[in-house]
Amino acid sequence: MFIQTEITPNPMTLKFIPGRVVMEKGTAFFPSKEKTLNSPFAKRLFKVDGVEGVFFGADFITITKNQDLEWDLIKPMILGAITDHYSSNDSIIIKENKKNNELKDSKNLDSEIVKQIKELIETRVRPAVAMDGGDIVFENYENGIVYLHMQGSCAGCPSSMATLKNGIENMLKHYVPEVTEVRPIG
Structure with a gap:
């Protein structure tokens, strides 16, 4: 699986483009790991040390990192978590509360x-x-x-x-x- 990354105007965030659908409808924002109860994918990403926020768009994932860590240190682990998710049968969102x-x-x-x-x-x-x-x-x-x-x-x-x-x-x-x-x- 090839995952593209793009820088964003916010130096604490990086955009990951997996080349697959992320959210079929709408978006989802997880500002902390405590808010990931309905998303196995977000939980998986928050297991990476230094991840402080996760956002799912239609075809991309935006990760916000801790300011004390460099992207070079955590980017490979984030790429691994994304690849692992798409290799599994886990849902992105289990249930949306609208x-x-x-x-x-x-x-x-x-x-x-x-x-x-x-x-x-x-x-x-x-x-x-x-x-x-x-x-x-x-x-x-x-x-x-x-x-x-x-x-x-x-x-x-x-x-x-x-x-x-x-x-x-x-x-x-x-x-x-x-x-x-x-x-x-x-």
Whole structure:
């Protein structure tokens, strides 16, 4: 199995491209090993010393490492864990819990502003940040403020605030005049 790697704008993350489907639908973010209960694949990756975050995209895996370790030390072990996963019959995700997202969506179901914001994020923002191994997900809109969740290489990236304020916030303000600010969450 040949696995390509790509650097990302975040020096603590690396994008791994296994040449196979990673997530058939959506994305999954595991900011710590305690959050991997529903993913045998994420658990396997967190067994590598120095791994601090795992993000699954459609056809890539983004790994965030501990700042004290160099990629040269842990990259071979991560490549081995990815190869082992695809050689096994383990699932990537066992069960997805979508109740929280459905609840959030139903809260803003009739809002045209929220529909516009989500459409812009889906079509203009997410494809661009996915190229760098990350994702930005709509969380909420309240009193003119859009709350976004940064995942994968976007989480903790030195340039993420510039992207958020100069790129995403300006675009949303342009297309949706009701938007006054964009803020990252947790």
